[in-house]
Amino acid sequence: MAATAQASTLTPVPQVVAHRVEREERGFLSWLTTTDHKKIGIMYLVSTFAFFIVGGIEALLMRLQLAQPSNDLLTPQTYNQLFTMHGTTMVFLFVVPVVAGFGNYFVPLMIGARDMAFPKLNALSFWLLTAGGLVFYASIFFDAPECGWTCYSPLSDDTYLPSGGVDAWIFLIHLTGLGSLVGSINFYATIANMRAPGMGWGRLPLFVWTILTYSVLLILSLPVVAAGVTLLLADRHWGTNFYDAANGGSPMLWQHLFWFFGHPEVYIMVLPTFGILSEVLPVFARKPIFGYKAVAASTIVIAFLGLLVWAHHMFTTPSPSIVLVFFMMSSFLIAVPTGVKIFNWIATLWRGTIHYTTALLFSVGFVGTFVLGGITGIFLATFPIDWQLHDTYFVVAHFHYTLMGGAVFGIFAGLYYWFPKMTGRMMHEGMGKASFWFMFIGFHTTFLVQHSAGLEGMPRRIYEYADIGNLATLNLISTIGAFTIAFGVLLSMINVLRSLKTGAVAGPDPWKANTLEWFVPSPPPKNNFDVIPRIRSVEPMKDIRREVLAQSRVPAGAAAGAAGDEG
Amino acid sequence: MTSRRLFLALLAVLAGALALAPVASADLLTPESGGSSNADDIDTLYKYVLVVAAVVFFVVEGLLIYATIRFRARKGAVASQVRGNTRLEVGWTVGAAIILVILATLTFIKLDEIRNPPDSSPEGLQLADTSRRLPPSGKSLNICVNGQQYLWRYTYADDCENADNVDAVFSYEEMVVPTETTVTLDIYSQDVVHSWWIPKLGGKFDAVPGYSNHTWFKVPAKYGEKPGGTVFFGQCAELCGQNHANMTARVRAVSPAEFERWYEQRRRDIQAARRAQAQAQQTQSESGAAAGSDES
Numbered sequence: 001m002a003a004t005a006q007a008s009t010l011t012p013v014p015q016v017v018a019h020r021v022e023r024e025e026r027g028f029l030s031w032l033t034t035t036d037h038k039k040i041g042i043m044y045l046v047s048t049f050a051f052f053i054v055g056g057i058e059a060l061l062m063r064l065q066l067a068q069p070s071n072d073l074l075t076p077q078t079y080n081q082l083f084t085m086h087g088t089t090m091v092f093l094f095v096v097p098v099v100a101g102f103g104n105y106f107v108p109l110m111i112g113a114r115d116m117a118f119p120k121l122n123a124l125s126f127w128l129l130t131a132g133g134l135v136f137y138a139s140i141f142f143d144a145p146e147c148g149w150t151c152y153s154p155l156s157d158d159t160y161l162p163s164g165g166v167d168a169w170i171f172l173i174h175l176t177g178l179g180s181l182v183g184s185i186n187f188y189a190t191i192a193n194m195r196a197p198g199m200g201w202g203r204l205p206l207f208v209w210t211i212l213t214y215s216v217l218l219i220l221s222l223p224v225v226a227a228g229v230t231l232l233l234a235d236r237h238w239g240t241n242f243y244d245a246a247n248g249g250s251p252m253l254w255q256h257l258f259w260f261f262g263h264p265e266v267y268i269m270v271l272p273t274f275g276i277l278s279e280v281l282p283v284f285a286r287k288p289i290f291g292y293k294a295v296a297a298s299t300i301v302i303a304f305l306g307l308l309v310w311a312h313h314m315f316t317t318p319s320p321s322i323v324l325v326f327f328m329m330s331s332f333l334i335a336v337p338t339g340v341k342i343f344n345w346i347a348t349l350w351r352g353t354i355h356y357t358t359a360l361l362f363s364v365g366f367v368g369t370f371v372l373g374g375i376t377g378i379f380l381a382t383f384p385i386d387w388q389l390h391d392t393y394f395v396v397a398h399f400h401y402t403l404m405g406g407a408v409f410g411i412f413a414g415l416y417y418w419f420p421k422m423t424g425r426m427m428h429e430g431m432g433k434a435s436f437w438f439m440f441i442g443f444h445t446t447f448l449v450q451h452s453a454g455l456e457g458m459p460r461r462i463y464e465y466a467d468i469g470n471l472a473t474l475n476l477i478s479t480i481g482a483f484t485i486a487f488g489v490l491l492s493m494i495n496v497l498r499s500l501k502t503g504a505v506a507g508p509d510p511w512k513a514n515t516l517e518w519f520v521p522s523p524p525p526k527n528n529f530d531v532i533p534r535i536r537s538v539e540p541m542k543d544i545r546r547e548v549l550a551q552s553r554v555p556a557g558a559a560a561g562a563a564g565d566e567g
Numbered sequence: 568m569t570s571r572r573l574f575l576a577l578l579a580v581l582a583g584a585l586a587l588a589p590v591a592s593a594d595l596l597t598p599e600s601g602g603s604s605n606a607d608d609i610d611t612l613y614k615y616v617l618v619v620a621a622v623v624f625f626v627v628e629g630l631l632i633y634a635t636i637r638f639r640a641r642k643g644a645v646a647s648q649v650r651g652n653t654r655l656e657v658g659w660t661v662g663a664a665i666i667l668v669i670l671a672t673l674t675f676i677k678l679d680e681i682r683n684p685p686d687s688s689p690e691g692l693q694l695a696d697t698s699r700r701l702p703p704s705g706k707s708l709n710i711c712v713n714g715q716q717y718l719w720r721y722t723y724a725d726d727c728e729n730a731d732n733v734d735a736v737f738s739y740e741e742m743v744v745p746t747e748t749t750v751t752l753d754i755y756s757q758d759v760v761h762s763w764w765i766p767k768l769g770g771k772f773d774a775v776p777g778y779s780n781h782t783w784f785k786v787p788a789k790y791g792e793k794p795g796g797t798v799f800f801g802q803c804a805e806l807c808g809q810n811h812a813n814m815t816a817r818v819r820a821v822s823p824a825e826f827e828r829w830y831e832q833r834r835r836d837i838q839a840a841r842r843a844q845a846q847a848q849q850t851q852s853e854s855g856a857a858a859g860s861d862e863s
Contacts, residue, residue, distance in 0.1 A: 340656070355640050388609050455595065
């Protein structure tokens, strides 16, 4: 007892402390009732990965249908339902909440806090997400929505889609949106108030910077889409005409409201995975991040500009020239901070000693893939070119390059990087690398050719296409690629399940990492930290390791004296 | 182990590049074009961007691949603990900005040609003045394009607001147009959002209920040389319901003379059909009236 009381006044030295004096709660009920940020984080990760697999299966069904021209494997209705479910699942039930999962688990650990600011609200966020997912997937037992993840009005109006599927979609937006909103406020409060002593804004880990930005973006954009879908609900059931042109409403209003949320949403999805990269790359290059301030600042600049580019999704609508020009220029601008990040990551690798772990492979794969997604974004931002490319497979390829080759690779990097911390066990590296290569090669096989399909005139969201040009070949290649990705994902999932039981024991800091989560045992005890170390740089663990090294050089007599003091 | 993997990755990249060469020649890297000058101009602008993009792509990927191979962990290698370089960072920020300024400038240079229709050529159809200001001469063949689940209706009229009231020529799915003539389109929808797109004739424009959208094209003479002309295919590009995939559109470009014959024939057919319909209605109402008078 005396030792722990005194330790807070001593310099931060890793020490053996008796944990688990209290028996840890176990069993099903402990998960349902938990307010522990780590357990909630795990529940987020497990449920979102489950949705990822469901969304992936939906994608595979679509790719099967498109494997050959004029295929009749699926009905047009089923096909439309599948792409609606796939898009909605991946956006609202996978990428956004999986990031919340990592954030929940690691933000308190990285900033040296013992839990989130509002643990009960934190549990509420998770259960709202689950409720949203259940309500949405319940629609497959009556009529799933078939209006795409954008649900453009008037198609989503009750005149054209009277079934309850669109309503289920609306409630999904409401429930997951409310969950994210509560979660974001929680993240913001936690990061603003609960940082370890000495952790000024200039020493905040870059992943935490991105979670902070993610939260602010969610707080700014979610209320808009919540209002948007509420108006849609009113139009559908209570006789209002917000989006009905024949009665003084406007279908363009829906598009503006939706994309005012929808484009920040893209950055909401990708920024935290940028953050994961900014943690993983320095650790495995054994170098500090190149230009910490620039990387952190570019996150904020991207978020700010991300709020000003929404109408680049609407270049083909009847809009005035000035609108087109403005949104082209703002979309161009966003390439600058994104380019800064990419160059800073490459510079971080430069003259490092790169250790090829799976997490690093996924990170480098992310950078290489995301570059192409960014470049095709420039084509789409140039509005006269967008007139040709909009709503074609070129766009499908573009956003999968950013969201799958980007965000999903980043999420997998995070999974491989943090799995030892969450479970106390290492993942199998060989299997992980095999998984990466299948996913990486499968990804490019699937989506590179889709650029060409779009350029040849293949629109998105069509359940069949005629055998003209090279469409048959391109689509077949794409389908083969999709199954290659699926195999890669399967390998990782098997890897997770087997490593839980048989993985090598990780210890607190298997990667020799930089941030504070590696200070505590793996998995961390319920209270996270017995002693919260004082932070003196962006890389507190480096300082701590150095100090341990210095102390181990202390003559034996002095060490004995110190021990005597404690006694 | 890692070096072998990297070597394999490089090999894959090389194979990919080799595969791309025939792909590029098969026009798989650029948009469709050829049917109208605006489509060609978009194609040209796209190629400008493609050149800049290719340079950026190869430089960045080259640096990335070089760094991952050159700086892999080796015995005795020590990572340099550099934390940044302000001059370098400002350099690539400004560099990125300059590239974008160049792209924006190129876009503005090409924009007028893409947006504003030219006059019809002398060998094209000579038309009366219209209220449309789009081409400099003020003359164009205006067609009202009306999207509906799941087909397109084309009405040859200048006043699209009242296109259904006047005795205008119309057709469904296949639009017939004269070559060398500037054709302006007013695009409407009567139900959900659709998108008009014939790739070879330029960009797509959404048909939004309550709004009108505009585009144009001018098909070169060579496409109308053979009798029957040339058909350009396209399809609806905005999800509009279950049969969105089947909402196709065709534009058949024929010589001005052939167009006039078609137009005249179509006009007479429609008039005949209207007369027949009116007659049928008249006889129906007369017999109805007769039946009514019988009852009284």
